[in-house]
Amino acid sequence: MAQRERPLSPFMHYRWQYTNTLSILHRITGVLLSGGFFLLVYWLAAAAAGPERYAAALTCLATPLMQFVMAGALFAFCYHLMMGLRHLAFDLGIGFELETARWTGWAAAGAAIALTCVLWIALHASLGGGA
Amino acid sequence: MSLRSPLGKALGHGSAKSGSAHWYAQRVTAVALVLLGLWFAASLACLGSASHEQVTAWLRSPATYVPAVLLLAVGAYHSAIGLRVVVEDYVGAKGLRAAVLLVINFALVGAAVTGVLAVLRIALGVAP
Secondary structure, eight states: OOOOOOOOOHHHHSOOOHHHHHHHHHHHHHHHHHHHHHHHHHHHHHHHTOHHHHHHHHHHHTSHHHHHHHHHHHHHHHHHHHHHHHHHHHHTTOSOSHHHHHHHHHHHHHHHHHHHHHHHHHHHHTTTTOO | OOOSOHHHHHTTOOOOSOTTHHHHHHHHHHHHHHHHHHHHHHHHHHHSSOOHHHHHHHHTSHHHHHHHHHHHHHHHHHHHHHHHHHHHHHOOOHHHHHHHHHHHHHHHHHHHHHHHHHHHHHHTTOOO
16 A cells, blocks of 8 residues: 555644743643642641641641642642633634734743742741741 | 445544533633632732641631632542543553543542542531
8 A cells, every 4th residue: 555645743843942832831730730739639638637737747848859849839830820821812812923922922931930939939938937 | 454435434423512522621610720720829828838727717718618629629620631631642552541541530539529528627617
């Protein structure tokens, strides 16, 4: 049977650029957020288990490794939220023009980093007074 | 080799008219999660690293436990649909794909139920 020229998947022949970087990051942060969901449940379950278990959970969350995981989950949350808004606009047919797509992409990424910093500082503002 | 024509093979296997259901549900839950996510982010920022007493007092208010339960339920569903798309894109083997999806769905439902019960136990005052 003759081998026909089959169409290739986009990633096989598209140049790597900001559009697909932002897009794949949306997917990656979505997967990371699913992990963050278990972190949220862990926190709630610890709160329901009483003061001692809650204090133990906070101690566990304060280790450098868990702080890194929490910072990652927080960034994933902010990025997925901001880029999600951009994707919802795309679904309405808004923002496909190259110029618009470019600035909304950078704006969403910038807003995600800014929101991550604000939330991280707010989360640690009362550290020491807790538990 | 089959003697049936490509058209003959395709006939009768048309759209089940439900192809866009997951796509649409992903968008509906996304809009809900924008609101619930902003609420949760603002709440966390206000709570900081609050004491157990402060956190449980916060969770005992209806203005907290209603959105909290919604966040857990809608979040788990949004996550389940999203992870399904990712798994279907990257896991080719049918058996492995089914197994991975099963584990993901079991884990998400288990986590959501655990979270909702934790919120309810605190809200109803049965938690220590």
